[in-house]
Amino acid sequence: MSEVAERRGRGRPRKQRDGASAKSAILKAATEEFAERGYDAASLRAIARRAGVDSALVHHYFDDKADLFTASLDAPLRPDRILGVILAGPRDEVGASIVRLLVRQLDDARSQARIVAILRTALGSGPGSRMLKEFLTREVFVRLAALAGGDDADLRANLAASQLVGLMLTRFVLKLEPVAHADADELARRIGPVIQWHLFGDVQGGTVRPGSAGTQQLP
């Protein structure tokens, strides 16, 4: 879209500036707002105010809070969207699909550098940790828990997340070999069943018997 077309859109900025600079002001304001207030308490309205633009302009550039949040982090993937795609597919393939998509979307050096920076922020002691935890809880874990169902749904979602976080850290941050260079299908075959187990496995049975839940035909 040309700059002129953007100015004529519903998101006309209060102050006259070109689209690129308005967008970058919004991103800067979002970065500050999320860091100060966390993901849950931050609002698009407050971000617009901070950026000195109309709220409509924020909606013109960004679909929703998750979109603006991931853009402000320059995130190399959208965990909420990945999850949306996967939840639309067969339940038996959830684990392998999550692993495969996560690995494939982080397959280039630039994405890996960004995810390492974001993981370090998430695991650090600064304000970035809180906002990332809130984002992941609201946009990812709550939906994984809804998928798992049952009284222990939140614990199941936590544990599925623990395996995915552990994979990303050993592969991208610690760079352990051979996991750092294992291919996406190999990792999906090995870790997919673990995610299925955490989400759906019969953990009360005393014996691990992946039945309809843990057993899955692999692609």
Add this chain to the structure above:
Amino acid sequence: MSEVAERRGRGRPRKQRDGASAKSAILKAATEEFAERGYDAASLRAIARRAGVDSALVHHYFDDKADLFTASLDAPLRPDRILGVILAGPRDEVGASIVRLLVRQLDDARSQARIVAILRTALGSGPGSRMLKEFLTREVFVRLAALAGGDDADLRANLAASQLVGLMLTRFVLKLEPVAHADADELARRIGPVIQWHLFGDVQGGTVRPGSAGTQQLP
């Protein structure tokens, strides 16, 4: 052991100083040596030289390099020793035992504060990351891989580690609820089978069928 007895032992320091200060000089020297050279290249001899004490005194205070390394980090647990205990037990219980011991040994606030600091160092971009990766590779992963056996033993050890690292991060660093407060037996029941699967599961079979490997009677 009294100070006098220590001075009369085989680890008589070159310079006259009391035991506590010699030990603390050794720990300081070890911290520097490990940070500069990594775990693999650091030597007890070089650490003694750096501390200005006889090598015998280092051996008097510390069993081996792993002991000195974990002491210099003020580590709340000895992963190499935990593994030694577990490897002496039944193969079917390896996964549940690792999880239970890891969680129990990190059950108090002080241990948790230390493990969080160490995890952040391991995942950071400083020299601490290299020394911790080398320590874990040599003292833990190599032995897990030997236990798993087969052509893919190193990958299996990496993936078992990925689940354990992920557990520690979600529990102690991110403090996700409910995993942050789940009890050791519950976690052993849920994560033990995952460690068994990574180490011994039939990952080539196309279908997850924990047989002699993945199936385990839970305690």
